[in-house]
Amino acid sequence: MIEIRKAVEDDKPAVWRIIKAVIAGGDTYVYPPDSPEGEMTEYWFAPEKYTYVAIDEGRIVGTFWLKANQPGLGAHVANAAYMVSPDAGGKGIGRQMAEYSLKEARRLGFTAMQFNFVVKSNTVAVKLWQRVGFEIIGEIPDAFDHARHGLTNAYIMYRKL
């Protein structure tokens, strides 16, 4: 089992290494592969987010954040984003972070969770979310400029908590 805990300032370099490796492909996240470190860690650790890291044998191998998807009268629905270090794939880290984040979102008072942008061709992510109870509630045509496939669709996914 991996350990999951709240991220702290000192985790930023390790989190950046994961972000950098994940966005390098230009195939899952909208952040351009050449996004600067400071901009990305500021975004990932923004004050309105609850940011977490997943640790396997003393090494940070994954990270995710939770936040309200809308302010005010829409703030009961959570939003989240997850990244697993590419060299730690296939160990169920994404699945464990997913389940932890659902429990944590419930604990924080959210009553549902919504993903605004799951790249359709990212079948590993789509299947993972479906396995933990998410449904596709919308599909945005040509939403993502995929590094290899060009314009591809993105799903909006949702589940109650």
Add this chain to the structure above:
Amino acid sequence: MIEIRKAVEDDKPAVWRIIKAVIAGGDTYVYPPDSPEGEMTEYWFAPEKYTYVAIDEGRIVGTFWLKANQPGLGAHVANAAYMVSPDAGGKGIGRQMAEYSLKEARRLGFTAMQFNFVVKSNTVAVKLWQRVGFEIIGEIPDAFDHARHGLTNAYIMYRKL
């Protein structure tokens, strides 16, 4: 015909009066009715937004903004929000701002426009967007805590430009 132009700093008090009147109902936007002026004008005039005002007989009667709905590899899809002063309803101001904003978004290089959160019970807005070519591409259950109806759904709407 109304005049539509880019908003300037001096327009903030008039824009705030519209925002305040629109959010007072708690029935169309997520911003709580008691949102502070500074917070809302800062949001409406944020640096990443193109903000506009609509003027009828010398008076600001509507306002809207355009921005990228996602960064980087999703930045070709625009997002927008619109408000019409409740005392200027029924004059086609929303429709004129809608058409202007579509042209303007195209001019700015966007290839599509997406609304992430159109309250389903706000039928005036839903019909307006359908009339100018938007389709409902998703529906979020219980997304909005409506002042009178409680939890209501929100639509995600989209059109190519």
